[in-house]
Amino acid sequence: xxxxxxxxxxxxxxxxxxxxxxxxxxxxxxxxxxxxxxxxxxxxxxxxxxxxxxxxxxxxxxxxxxxxxxxxxxxxxxxxxxxxxxxxxxxxxxxxxxxxxxxxxxxxxxxxxxxxxxxxxxxxxxxxxxxxxxxxxxxxxxxxxxxxxxxxxxxxxxxxxxxxxxxxxxxxxxxxxxxxxxxxxxxxxxxxxxxxxxxxxxxxxxxxxxxxxxxxxxxxxxxxxxxxxxxxxxxxxxxxxxxxxxxxxxxxxxxxxxxxxxxxxxxxxxxxxxxxxxxxxxxxxxxxxxxxxxxxxxxxxxxxxxxxxxxxxxxxxxxxxxxxxxxxxxxxxxxxxxxxxxxxxxxxxxxxxxxxxxxxxxxxxxxxxxxxxxxxxxxxxxxxxxxxxxxxxxxxxxxxxxxxx
Amino acid sequence: xxxxxxxxxxxxxxxxxxxxxxxxxxxxxxxxxxxxxxxxxxxxxxxxxxxxxxxxxxxxxxxxxxxxxxxxxxxxxxxxxxxxxxxxxxxxxxxxxxxxxxxxxxxxxxxxxxxxxxxxxxxxxxxxxxxxxxxxxxxxxxxxxxxxxxxxxxxxxxxxxxxxxxxxxxxxxxxxxxxxxxxxxxxxxxxxxxxxxxxxxxxxxxxxxxxxxxxxxxxxxxxxxxxxxxxxxxxxxxxxxxxxxxxxxxxxxxxxxxxxxxxxxxxxxxxxxxxxxxxxxxxxxxxxxxxxxxxxxxxxxxxxxxxxxxxxxxxxxxxxxxxxxxxxxxxxxxxxxxxxxxxxxxxxxxxxxxxxxxxxxxxxxxxxxxxxxxxxxxxxxxxxxxxxxxxxxxxxxxxxxxxxx
Numbered sequence: 025x026x027x028x029x030x031x032x033x034x035x036x037x038x039x040x041x042x043x044x045x046x047x048x049x050x051x052x053x054x055x056x057x058x059x060x061x062x063x064x065x066x067x068x069x070x071x072x073x074x075x076x077x078x079x080x081x082x083x084x085x086x087x088x089x090x091x092x093x094x095x096x097x098x099x100x101x102x103x104x105x106x107x108x109x110x111x112x113x114x115x116x117x118x119x120x121x122x123x124x125x126x127x128x129x130x131x132x133x134x135x136x137x138x139x140x141x142x143x144x145x146x147x148x149x150x151x152x153x154x155x156x157x158x159x160x161x162x163x164x165x166x167x168x169x170x171x172x173x174x175x176x177x178x179x180x181x182x183x184x185x186x187x188x189x190x191x192x193x194x195x196x197x198x199x200x201x202x203x204x205x206x207x208x209x210x211x212x213x214x215x216x217x218x219x220x221x222x223x224x225x226x227x228x229x230x231x232x233x234x235x236x237x238x239x240x241x242x243x244x245x246x247x248x249x250x251x252x253x254x255x256x257x258x259x260x261x262x263x264x265x266x267x268x269x270x271x272x273x274x275x276x277x278x279x280x281x282x283x284x285x286x287x288x289x290x291x292x293x294x295x296x297x298x299x300x301x302x303x304x305x306x307x308x309x310x311x312x313x314x315x316x317x318x319x320x321x322x323x324x325x326x327x328x329x330x331x332x333x334x335x336x337x338x339x340x341x342x343x344x345x346x347x348x349x350x351x352x353x354x355x356x357x358x359x360x361x362x363x364x365x366x367x368x369x370x371x372x373x374x375x376x377x378x379x380x381x382x383x384x385x386x387x388x389x390x391x392x393x394x395x396x397x398x399x400x401x402x403x404x405x406x407x408x409x410x411x412x413x414x415x416x417x418x419x420x421x422x423x424x425x426x427x428x429x
Numbered sequence: 430x431x432x433x434x435x436x437x438x439x440x441x442x443x444x445x446x447x448x449x450x451x452x453x454x455x456x457x458x459x460x461x462x463x464x465x466x467x468x469x470x471x472x473x474x475x476x477x478x479x480x481x482x483x484x485x486x487x488x489x490x491x492x493x494x495x496x497x498x499x500x501x502x503x504x505x506x507x508x509x510x511x512x513x514x515x516x517x518x519x520x521x522x523x524x525x526x527x528x529x530x531x532x533x534x535x536x537x538x539x540x541x542x543x544x545x546x547x548x549x550x551x552x553x554x555x556x557x558x559x560x561x562x563x564x565x566x567x568x569x570x571x572x573x574x575x576x577x578x579x580x581x582x583x584x585x586x587x588x589x590x591x592x593x594x595x596x597x598x599x600x601x602x603x604x605x606x607x608x609x610x611x612x613x614x615x616x617x618x619x620x621x622x623x624x625x626x627x628x629x630x631x632x633x634x635x636x637x638x639x640x641x642x643x644x645x646x647x648x649x650x651x652x653x654x655x656x657x658x659x660x661x662x663x664x665x666x667x668x669x670x671x672x673x674x675x676x677x678x679x680x681x682x683x684x685x686x687x688x689x690x691x692x693x694x695x696x697x698x699x700x701x702x703x704x705x706x707x708x709x710x711x712x713x714x715x716x717x718x719x720x721x722x723x724x725x726x727x728x729x730x731x732x733x734x735x736x737x738x739x740x741x742x743x744x745x746x747x748x749x750x751x752x753x754x755x756x757x758x759x760x761x762x763x764x765x766x767x768x769x770x771x772x773x774x775x776x777x778x779x780x781x782x783x784x785x786x787x788x789x790x791x792x793x794x795x796x797x798x799x800x801x802x803x804x805x806x807x808x809x810x811x812x813x814x815x816x817x818x819x820x821x822x823x824x825x826x827x828x829x830x831x832x833x834x
Binding site for chain 2: 087091092093123340343361362
């Protein structure tokens with residue numbers, strides 16, 4: 025149907041040939057370049073460049089990774105940036121972003137972007153919500169105004185925003201409520217089919233989202249269903265939302281054998297350094313999380329010997345960088361003593377400098393992991409990696425995070 | 430006396446030869462390179478490089494120009510940066526800054542720096558204060574703790590901080606209180622002599638400060654006295670503190686013929702684009718003001734057609750930069766529509782991006798003025814310059830500014 029539509033448009037619009045060419049030459053190829061048991065490296069081709077996977081995506085909820093310029097993000101070698109559909113729909117509005125040339129041009133991020141579907145935020149942030157089979161009616165957390173998302177509306181908003189990778193509208197359940205998890209999963213499946221049908225832009229890759237709470241049978245069923253859809257990638261939702269780490273890893277183990285081999289797998293909203301290592305080990309290719317930037321604004325820095333609270337008085341005269349092994353601008357330039365001073369003096373630059381470091385720490389961890397997978401040493405290095413990143417592992421309540429970002 | 434002291438130290442400390450060499454070869458030379466009636470361009474040599482004057486100095490009160498990295502400041506061609514003695518004494522403490530290698534190293538600013546004496550802040554910010562001929566006892570605006578500044582203490586703090594240009598401790602009076610202005614001026618003169626005597630570091634240039642409110646006779650007397658001191662430069666205090674613009678310009682006209690020709694003149698805490706143009710016209714070489722960064726954090730941007738409040742709804746879909754004629758990163762990269770979105774969404778990046786623009790606007794204005802003085806066209810261009818910068822001229826209450834910065 026999209027192909028037919030494009031063939032027709034060419035008759036009426038010479039520029040449509042550009043669109044059409046995307047369909048003839050598939051735009052979203054995923055090439056696996058090396059494997060180490062379940063872990064793999066790959067190259068995901070997008071209209072804004074190739075993504076080397078496994079990859080960690082900084083979160084830019086409101087079309088900005090908080091306190092950082094695009095130059096900062098390029099400096100730390102960020103490639104994929106995530107932005108939130110729910111927030112941008114409410115403010116400044118997806119039609120405004122479209123009219124300003126789309127998200128890439130609006131925020132001046134030239135590399136690949138991803139938007140979520142808004143589903144998670146509607147369920148976690150909106151003030152009140154009424155779910156039916158067709159969609160969700162909710163009140164804005166900003167001004168209480170009433171809005172309605174359907175699968176079709178979510179796709180339409182994401183087409184206006186124009187990210188390279190977009191998500192099917194999904195319903196995220198309480199992981200421990202089996203009955204609700206089943207209902208939500210089934211609705212998520214029906215919604216994924218509707219999203220796929222509603223989609224019109226060939227230069228965007230729509231991923232379906234696996235749900236199913238922490239029930240192995242539901243997870244397996246959902247993986248099989250989402251894998252059966254004609255999409256260039258697979259997303260995993262409903263994890264890191266209150267379940268234990270053991271439960272999350274168990275679900276990753278259940279799903280892994282059922283993923284299509286040649287599609288990238290995106291574990292949504294995850295996570296800590298420990299979660300990234302464990303996720304890659306279980307075949308995950310794409311991650312995102314607000315943790316690095318949110319921790320930074322609360323004075324907390326990733327470090328290879330455990331997370332540091334830089335407000336601590338013990339750093340007042342500490343002339344070392346946050347992490348001797350880090351290559352980021354902050355660590356190459358400033359002492360812990362200076363960062364602590366900025367924090368105590370309530371200077372906003374502290375958040376910027378620690379965000380640079382925290383994001384670089386995770387992006388660099390992924391660079392190392394890609395190297396280890398390529399040379400075959402990743403799996404044997406996992407214990408060493410986990411030991412190194414020990415003490416950086418605590419999660420932050422995800423609901424709070426989503427609101428904050 | 431300082432020379433004798435240095436000669437003695439050489440006998441005991443081989444490294445003192447470095448200090449001594451600063452005295453043999455004067456470290457702070459001021460060379461006038463061109464003149465256009467009272468306006469002039471010059472080069473002021475400091476231990477951290479040459480300053481081209483007239484120059485505008487961004488304010489980094491707490492050892493950071495709010496929301497900007499040193500890389501941002503280099504990008505906009507900032508040369509001189511000011512920091513506040515009162516604030517750094519209270520937090521993180523001048524001895525800590527000294528032990529961390531001094532202000533340049535602490536905040537990683539490799540170019541010239543200037544600190545004020547703390548006098549103005551003690552009189553405008555501290556909760557209570559008791560002035561006597563020896564000094565001032567005051568309570569911290571942060572925690573109410575009691576402290577005492579004397580001329581000797583101010584110099585000692587500024588020697589610990591280690592800026593290239595430091596200020597004599599002064600008393601700033603209500604400009605309209607003639608009797609108090611006279612008392613404060615006379616005390617400022619005695620304190621300037623004590624500061625000069627207390628000073629020990631040869632790699633710092635101490636400037637005396639002219640006071641005298643808006644009384645022409647007091648201003649003339651103060652200028653003659655401060656000019657008679659053996660200092661490499663002259664500072665002008667007690668202006669832009671509540672008097673009218675006409676009064677300020679009248680005082681600048683009174684003082685100008687009495688300045689020593691070959692010393693740079695620093696007009697403290699000034700100002701708006703209009704004030705900079707009028708100051709240079711009246712022989713001023715150095716300016717500083719919190720206005721560009723403070724306005725930026727309140728969404729207000731300098732522009733050649735008048736100041737813009739970027740929160741204004743009219744900018745929601747405006748695809749032009751803040752100022753088409755500006756060469757800053759913000760104007761080269763982002764639209765007004767994006768900046769307005771960041772402001773409405775309460776994203777801190779807005780303050781960073783508008784600060785870059787506002788500071789670059791004043792630094793670029795000074796670059797243009799230096800060019801006009803050099804080619805002899807400055808004075809004839811003043812009406813055109815003032816017309817161009819019209820609508821950017823309103824001041825902001827200085828007391829509030831000092832506290833805020």
